[in-house]
Amino acid sequence: MWFFSKASTPINLGAELVVELHNHVLPGVDDGAQTMQEALQMMFFWAEMGYQKVIATPHQNTFMNASEIQLDAAEHRLRAQLQEQEIPIFLTAAAEYLVEPELQGRLPSLRTFGPKRYVLIELGFWASPVGWESLMFQLYQIGYTPVLAHPERYTFADRQTLKSWYERGYFLQVNLLSLARAYGKEAQQKAEYLLEKGWVHFLGSDMHHSGQIALVRQALAHRLVRRQISSLLNPTLL
Template identity: 35%
Template sequence: MFPFIKTRYYLKDFLPENYIDIHNHLLPGIDDGAKTTQETTELIAAMKELNIHKGIATPHTFNSKWNNTSQTIKAAFGIATKEKANKEFLKNYASEYMLDSSLIAKMKEEELLCIHDNFLLLELPLLSSPFNLYEMLFEIKIKNYKIILAHPERYFYLHNSIAKYEKLKEFGIFFQLNLLSLTGYYGKIIQKKAVELLENDLYDFTGSDIHSKTEINQFKTVKLQIPNKKKMEHLLLNNSIFLK
């Protein structure tokens, strides 16, 4: 475990001007995030208060659980952005895709929704690794997608060896830190792993993964203890490429 510095900061204090959030669940009624357009509007207003300037909506696409399609996501985005404030905040829509065989089949039939250009946001099962993980990643890569792996610090089966993370990086996978992981929101074990990955410069981008006001409160009420403030500030600036 890395030694913590004594100075503590709230998560909101780190967010740079014009920060764009590339991972959230703001679209109404299509996954475990916002349930109504009113809730979408309230969440966006609260995110602006955190200094989050723009957002790219990324609802789940998860076979047999959240069976979203490009059409359902587009429709929810259209409903959400009827409100002027929401339209100004939401730059685009994409999806957080669960990596499984159904996604590979979907990819062969249609283009997947990317957060920007060909950047594709993927998640893995939290508790057990797909047995053909690298085969599926390879199939996606040969379709010319750039893979961003959501919250790698949350996959317990990677925790026992930093080499597992390094292998994914060598395979060309980008890592997205869930900012909430640094607050201990998902537990101390995940918090420690997030700090370790941050200290080893393994993250490329960041995201809020906001579903509700509960997560937003973490940005304002929980103080962080991180070894290197400058590394955190530098990492947060990387998201600026998605504003273009």
């Protein structure tokens, strides 16, 4: 049995975000949580913060590629542990796909989440992948709704580019970890810029291990999170 500590439950915004949608909590399937214990620590944190649901998004690309069976097994094992340990939070699993040529072959059976068949898509950090915008269009045509993961982290995207992505209608998911400066000042400032403008659709953690809990907790208290929380779409994923 896990007990919530009163000291660590300040006014928290997890209860308003309701759903955490970008993380690597499934144990042993990618570069995220490696043990059940670590995954449970992360799940406990989200429950303590007031979230009701966690959508796990393990990497699925040529470098990290668990089978459907492995993903389902990890999800079920973690869910069983949540029940056993009485951690009051619901778990489902989708995936995070990297834009790469091999993604084409996967398009018929992407793992989705939420009411609009959202698919979490990430780009390489250093260079804009050739043809990625036509891939976004293709995803819409097939009936998916792509969500661009952590736009603030792409070094090739300046503010003008971020603006153009928003104006083109892309759904944008900013990392809480960016707001806590986990990836440096530039990513933090771009995350703040997107929030200031009201261009963020989803806030996710992108947490990979329990050592990042303190930073995510810190980010949840960010003034811009408080200010923009009512405009975010996280609760629609419940």
